[in-house]
Each structure stands twice: as C-alpha cells, then as structure tokens.
Amino acid sequence: MFKILANAFADMAAAYERRRVWITLATEDVGDQHRRTALGPIWLLVNYFAFAATFIFVFTPNPTAEFAIYVATGLMVWNYLTDCITQSVTLFEREESFIKGTNLPLSAYVMRLTLQNLIRAVYAVIGCVIILVLAQVNVTWDWIWAGLGLVIIVVCSPAVIAVFGFLGVFFPDSQFIVANLMRVAMFATPLFWTHEGEGGLRGALYYYNPFTYFLDLVRTPIVNNAIPFTAIGISLVFTLAMWAIAIVLLGSLRKQVALIV
C-alpha cells in the first residue's frame, strides 16, 4: 500500500512540476476546438443559453423568475459535471500520442482536462450571471456558501476525471455506458424539475442521486438563501471517497496505461 501511495503522489508531484505543460495545452484546447468557427468559444455561451431557454420556457407552462434562477444555477454546475465525466472516459485514449511519446505523468492529462473544462465553464458562469441579472435576483451573504460549493466541485473534479479515465482504459465499453447514463441522468437529476418533499420515483431520484447534492451546493444559497448543510456534507464525503479511489488507481495502474491505450 505504501508503494501505491508513493507512486500516486510521485505522479501528482511530477504533474505539478510540469504544470506549465498542461496549463499551456488546456488553454490552447478551448481555442482549437472553435478555431474555424465564426463565433469561437462564444458558442459555449450560446449552447448554455439554448439549454437554459429550453428548460425555462419549453418544459414549464408558467415560468417564474425564481425558476429561471433555479435552472440557470443548476445548469451551470451540471454542464461542468457532465463535461468532466463524459470526456474523462476517453481521456487517456485521446492522449495516446503524448502517453506513448513523452514521459509526462498521467496526472498532467487529468489536470489538462480539468483546466480545459474550467475554462469552458467560465462561459456558462457568464451566461448564468446574465440570467440572474435579468431575473433580478437579490445578492445575499449566503452566496458565499455557493462560492464554497464551487470550490468543492472543482476540488472533486480531478479525482472524478482520473477514476473515469482509468475506467475507460480498462473497460472500453464504459464510454458508451457512461454516455448513455449521463443522458438519462440529465432527466433523472433535479435540473429542470423541483422536489417538494414528495416520495415515489421523483423522491428517490432526488435523494439517491449524487448530482442533486453537487447542484444544491451552488443552487440552494442562491435560490433559497440557505446554507446547504446536507449537500456540503454528502459532497465532501463523496469527494474524499473519489480522491481515495483515484489515488489507489493512479498508484497501482499508472504504468499499465501506456501498454493498453
């Protein structure tokens, strides 16, 4: 076990040492994805507005300003989470050229995707702020808790990316399973529907869904002006668990990835 931990921390330390590499790659990634388009990364903002408008105006007969705030904040977090998870399953496969041609640590690729998604998330944050302003939301001190929620989400994301990255390498079918599950999860997560304490299927989807708590981390302080104690507790436990799994996988499997991808 000591060797596994030492391997994992050595990999992460090497990624920190060569942070300029993944910072440079990640900042170029977003520009490259939109290089030949007229709007460039503004498409990310357009996508966000398209989804938000659909959820707010199409799925609800009489949308209110409060519901618009609920959807805008939830969608901002959801977009980041879904980007991290769906892209991570094929992460090491996409990085084959660097994995087989350089001795960069695997954590560097994990951080590259994390930073890339954080940059993309900035456009969703801008879209969210615009909707909040249009909905005339009241800014309160409780918003600080939403800031803490964002920090927890960002801290959790490299671990999630690493775990799903290894899953994708060792079980190639998982990329299709995860893609399908995430499509279903969009409807199974209280993203554009609310939970008023009822039981049944909707109650189960609300309570037994980890995404609920990550969304509530940011959404509850802004929508309800309340501190999301339950969401903070559950997401912290989830984050610690994901980091523990990620460290064990990184420490024990990191050198096998180059032989498989």
Add this chain to the structure above:
Amino acid sequence: MVSISAHDLRLVYQVREKLTLRPRDRRMTRTGGTISGSGSRRFVTALDGVSFELSAGDRLGLVGSNGAGKTTLLKVLYGIYEPSGGSLDIRGKVDALFNINLGFRAEATGRRNILLRGLINGWNEDEIGARTEEIIEFSELGDFIDMPFKSYSQGMGARLAFSIATTLEPQILLMDEWIGAGDADFQTKAKRRMDELAEKAGIIVLASHQPDLIERTCNKVLQLEHGKVVRFGPLEVQEKPAAANSA
C-alpha cells in the same frame, strides 16, 4: 557522469482480449515478443533478461526484426513503460524521438510545438525562447515554422523533432527509426550533430533497420530478437556470435 546500466530487464504484460464469438488467430509470428498462457490470461514477454552498460560517449545501435523489442526497450529507457523485473539505472537528462506523430500537437504550429516539447523536457519559457531561433534555423523549415504541425510532411516533422531534441541538449538521446524520413542533406547534418552530442560525453541509442546508418552513427550494437539480447558489443565485432553479457 552520464551512464545507462540495465541488468536483467524484463517487461511482461497481459494481453487484454475483448469478448468475441469469432475464432481467434493463434498462429505464432516471427515477430513480436513471446506469447504465453491461454484464453483470457495471455501474456507477452516483450523484453526478457536484457542487460547492457553504456557510458559517456557511447552511441548504441539497436537492431533486430520488426517487433523484436527495440521500441519497447527505448520506451523503458525513457520511462514510458515500467520494467516488470530487473534493474535500470540511468544517469543523465533523457530525451526521446519516437514516431514523429507521437508527442507533438498536430493542430499547433511548429513554433508552438517547440515551446511544448521544451516544457515537456523540463525547460522554462526563457530557456526555450533563447534557443527557438537556433532550432528553426537548424530545421530549415523557414516560414513553415508558423504553419500547423499537421501540415508537415514526415520529413519536415522529423527535421523539427530532431532539431528540438538536440538543441535542448539532452545528455541521453533515444531515437526510433526517425531519421529515415529526413533527406540526405539533413541526414548529414544530423549525423554531425549526433557526433557533437556524443563528443560532449552524451549517450545516443538509435533503433534502426538501416545497417549503413548504424555503421555511420554508432560504436556499439545490441541485437534483440523476441525480446532477448542476441548480441551486444562494439560495432566492429557485431558479426561475431553473441557475447557473454547477452546470456
């Protein structure tokens, strides 16, 4: 002091097979490592008991048929693969040139790739910036340096890769068949630069199927077959049977 010391290196990995109803092709080939086991637990022994010592100024030519383990050995030396057994002691800063398409960013310009390769090799932006013009000049890519890497021919990619790797002064340079892509003029230039690198007490390990390239460039030869050392020794005696250190 720059050196490479490999003792009884082994690399064994499991073949991961997908579930399929199709009959599998179990014919053994002349190439590749040794395959053992059966069903879903099949293992490839890519390197088996590889031992050699190199010291400052050595230029080792790696020879052997396709799949003999040359690239695998280079990747073990570079740290991409972890050996399953044996010991490896490398002293010196290592850089490697594998397939030209590996380790470069296809969408980025040649100039951006110089920066990326430099950062990957542990240099900072100032150090890379100070050498960028020298790299461009040696590569003779001219205005193409500001074109995307994916628009380069194999030869142009090889020129850039070689120029970056050698200008950033590695103490140990590992190369895999890359040089065949360059034209004759560039090969002459490259040969001169490799000599300079070796004279500066560096080590070069070059895998190639071109005997004349090995003869022109190297002073030692290591021949691999099925992951095992068949012979290792000075270039002049390469035709003799395998030396004791290959046993």
